[in-house]
Amino acid sequence: MKQALPILAVLAVLLAAIAVANPFFLEPAGFLAFLKRAAPLVILAAGQYFVIVSGEFDLSVGSLVTAEVVIAARLIDGDESATWPVLALLLVIGLFVGLVNGVVTTKLRVPSFIVTLGMLLVLSGAVFLWTGGAPRGALSESFRTFGRGGIGPLPWSVLILLAVGAAVIVLMRADFGKTLIATGDNERAAALSGVRVDRARIVAFMLSGLAAAVAAILLGGFAGVSAQAGQGLEFSAITAVVLGGVVLGGGRGSVPAAMAGAFTLEALFTLLNLYGISGALEFTVQGVIIIAAVAAGAIRLPRKFTPRRGDAHAAS
Amino acid sequence: MQRHKAAAAAFAALVLAGCTTDKPAATTQPAAPAASAQESGTEAQDSGTGAQSKFFVQADFDAQLAMRSQTPEGPADKPWEQAIAPKMIDTATYKKEGPYHLCFSNAAVNNPWRQVGWKTMQAEVGLHKEIGKFTALDAEGKDDKQISDIAELQVKGCDALIVSPNTTATLTPAVTAACGEVPVIVFDRGVETDCPVTFIKPIGGYAFGADAAEFLVEKVPAGGKVLALRILPGVDVLETRWSAAKVVFDRSGLQVVGVEFTDGDAAKTKSIVSDYIQRHGKIDGVWMDSGATAVAAIEAFEDAGVPVPPINGEDQQDFLQKWKDSNLTAVAPTYPTYQWRTPIIAALKILKGEEVPETWNLPQPKVTSENLSTYLKPNMPPLHYALCGCEDLPGFPEAWGGKKG
Numbered sequence: 001m002k003q004a005l006p007i008l009a010v011l012a013v014l015l016a017a018i019a020v021a022n023p024f025f026l027e028p029a030g031f032l033a034f035l036k037r038a039a040p041l042v043i044l045a046a047g048q049y050f051v052i053v054s055g056e057f058d059l060s061v062g063s064l065v066t067a068e069v070v071i072a073a074r075l076i077d078g079d080e081s082a083t084w085p086v087l088a089l090l091l092v093i094g095l096f097v098g099l100v101n102g103v104v105t106t107k108l109r110v111p112s113f114i115v116t117l118g119m120l121l122v123l124s125g126a127v128f129l130w131t132g133g134a135p136r137g138a139l140s141e142s143f144r145t146f147g148r149g150g151i152g153p154l155p156w157s158v159l160i161l162l163a164v165g166a167a168v169i170v171l172m173r174a175d176f177g178k179t180l181i182a183t184g185d186n187e188r189a190a191a192l193s194g195v196r197v198d199r200a201r202i203v204a205f206m207l208s209g210l211a212a213a214v215a216a217i218l219l220g221g222f223a224g225v226s227a228q229a230g231q232g233l234e235f236s237a238i239t240a241v242v243l244g245g246v247v248l249g250g251g252r253g254s255v256p257a258a259m260a261g262a263f264t265l266e267a268l269f270t271l272l273n274l275y276g277i278s279g280a281l282e283f284t285v286q287g288v289i290i291i292a293a294v295a296a297g298a299i300r301l302p303r304k305f306t307p308r309r310g311d312a313h314a315a316s
Numbered sequence: 317m318q319r320h321k322a323a324a325a326a327f328a329a330l331v332l333a334g335c336t337t338d339k340p341a342a343t344t345q346p347a348a349p350a351a352s353a354q355e356s357g358t359e360a361q362d363s364g365t366g367a368q369s370k371f372f373v374q375a376d377f378d379a380q381l382a383m384r385s386q387t388p389e390g391p392a393d394k395p396w397e398q399a400i401a402p403k404m405i406d407t408a409t410y411k412k413e414g415p416y417h418l419c420f421s422n423a424a425v426n427n428p429w430r431q432v433g434w435k436t437m438q439a440e441v442g443l444h445k446e447i448g449k450f451t452a453l454d455a456e457g458k459d460d461k462q463i464s465d466i467a468e469l470q471v472k473g474c475d476a477l478i479v480s481p482n483t484t485a486t487l488t489p490a491v492t493a494a495c496g497e498v499p500v501i502v503f504d505r506g507v508e509t510d511c512p513v514t515f516i517k518p519i520g521g522y523a524f525g526a527d528a529a530e531f532l533v534e535k536v537p538a539g540g541k542v543l544a545l546r547i548l549p550g551v552d553v554l555e556t557r558w559s560a561a562k563v564v565f566d567r568s569g570l571q572v573v574g575v576e577f578t579d580g581d582a583a584k585t586k587s588i589v590s591d592y593i594q595r596h597g598k599i600d601g602v603w604m605d606s607g608a609t610a611v612a613a614i615e616a617f618e619d620a621g622v623p624v625p626p627i628n629g630e631d632q633q634d635f636l637q638k639w640k641d642s643n644l645t646a647v648a649p650t651y652p653t654y655q656w657r658t659p660i661i662a663a664l665k666i667l668k669g670e671e672v673p674e675t676w677n678l679p680q681p682k683v684t685s686e687n688l689s690t691y692l693k694p695n696m697p698p699l700h701y702a703l704c705g706c707e708d709l710p711g712f713p714e715a716w717g718g719k720k721g
Binding site for chain 1: 588590619700
């Protein structure tokens with residue numbers, strides 16, 4: 001948890017700044033609305049964390065989200081009874097896309113940057129071909145409930161976010177988490193000490209795909225069918241993860257910090273919007289954060305091997 | 317260390333935000349007279365709408381607004397054949413025998429509006445037996461591809477070339493070059509030359525923006541807070557819409573509390589509108605430069621548990637359906653997709669030596685609560701455009717993604 005402290009401090013400052021600009025933010029409804037809006041990105045960031053900490057990238061999540069929303073609308077087509085089968089199918093598609101990314105990366109030894117960039121193009125091209133540029137069909141009301149509705153004042157998306165958050169923290173504390181970090185930290189050492197490196201990475205990609213599916217369900221529910229639902233989300237997710245102090249290249253960083261990074265990014269966007277600065281600057285901010293974080297990581301890497309912090313993951 | 321730098325970047329962005337905020341925040345103060353004391357220079361005269369767009373041309377604005385009340389010539393049940401105040405030109409020099417080979421250089425088919433239009437055009441081609449061959453190239457939204465497409469089509473033996481330019485200035489030389497070879501018909505966006513035989517367009521963006529803004533001025537009580545949502549800045553066809561709305565709002569007693577860019581993204585639109593509802597407690601009207609995200613804006617009000625204020629959308633199916641279901645106070649100015657039929661009709665007229673208007677101004681109806689039921693077609697996909705003029709074409713509604721019934 002202590003790895004998350006710096007980003008939590010930044011987050012607190014941003015939240016305070018939002019509250020100053022918009023006092024409604026301090027009321028439960030205002031804050032819940034913020035959590036609800038942040039939920040898809042936070043979940044994506046959690047998925048992306050698994051991949052990044054294992055030393056890879058997943059650039060395909062944005063177009064996977066778009067594909068999932070478009071597929072859901074086409075298959076449900078306003079029919080309430082189709083909701084649950086389609087929800088299950090979306091999760092399976094997410095896992096499957098992650099499986100393909102993972103297998104191609106690990107077994108065929110294609111760099112994940114290329115694999116997932118290719119997957120991004122394949123998915124966006126396929127969506128365009130299938131829809132002809134204009135999504136068809138409609139989401140059912142019960143599908144949209146997850147992104148729009150809630151139990152009383154508590155939005156479903158916040159509850160789902162809490163569940164996902166708890167699950168990933170448990171997962172990272174379990175053996176899987178330790179092997180994943182070991183894989184990202186030093187692949188050969190991990191393999192020599194008995195970690196099934198490929199399997200850990202494939203599972204990481206599948207979790208990222210699953211997170212994209214959940215994010216798609218929430219986003220589609222929140223805003224409805226759109227061929228741009230997931231646009232740019234892969235970069236937002238990666239930015240969020242590095243903002244949380246997770247090192248690109250793997251091996252270092254915690255999942256609560258990555259999720260806090262997503263909250264911070266969303267808070268930053270909210271703040272920019274509150275002050276009337278919009279659109280293009282969001283990309284600029286993300287670009288600056290990614291470059292700064294990677295540059296900072298490169299600067300400190302040599303010092304990282306001082307004995308002071310040779311903690312658990314290096315030993316496992 | 318690295319985390320600190322990331323934090324520093326975030327702070328830098330914050331500081332940046334802080335620096336540039338003062339102006340936009342200031343313009344959200346109450347309307348012109350009250351605010352002028354603490355504001356300086358050009359911003360003093362407006363009602364929160366900011367500076368006028370550099371794309372604004374007063375003469376075009378006046379001409380378009382005047383055209384709205386003129387009665388178009390031509391068959392009333394076929395608006396795609398109608399023209400407002402046409403100045404007919406002789407085309408006898410282009411007359412030749414059929415069958416004809418028509419060619420079309422299309423800017424893109426990358427959005428629902430162009431999808432609907434493109435299907436409509438193909439169906440129109442199917443109506444005419446005298447068209448022996450129809451060659452279309454899709455520039456995929458790239459100027460350079462369209463320039464080479466136009467060059468390629470010139471050597472394919474086209475009898476007439478239809479161009480829907482991707483951008484105005486960049487495509488002008490390519491169109492000028494083609495004019496020397498074949499009769500050229502330009503539609504949708506224009507080019508900066510009058511060498512095409514005819515230029516086909518609906519009335520235009522000023523009329524669209526003004527239609528929506530005038531509706532809000534009429535329906536929102538004086539002093540009401542209006543939120544303006546735009547897709548993105550710097551695109552001529554969208555700038556004209558906003559600049560016309562700005563003129564209308566500046567003359568009115570309405571207070572424009574924000575002008576936001578949505579990137580055409582539904583989630584972003586919904587978030588922006590939710591923020592404004594939170595910040596101002598109440599938004600009394602929403603102006604949009606395009607209807608694609610209108611439903612998301614409406615849902616923001618629904619989810620906040622407040623009544624949906626007067627709003628404008630466009631003739632997209634999802635918006636019209638929502639309008640009817642929720643009985644909204646709404647209007648839908650249009651940029652009709654039936655204009656995709658006209659170039660084919662124009663090309664055949666030219667090749668048969670019949671007169672065509674030099675600038676073919678098509679009527680640009682708006683959907684109002686009175687005529688909503690005539691435009692709302694059941695079983696069409698959510699992003700279909702109602703003014704496609706395609707109901708009588710073969711293959712309707714399936715080819716447009718609709719269902720029979």
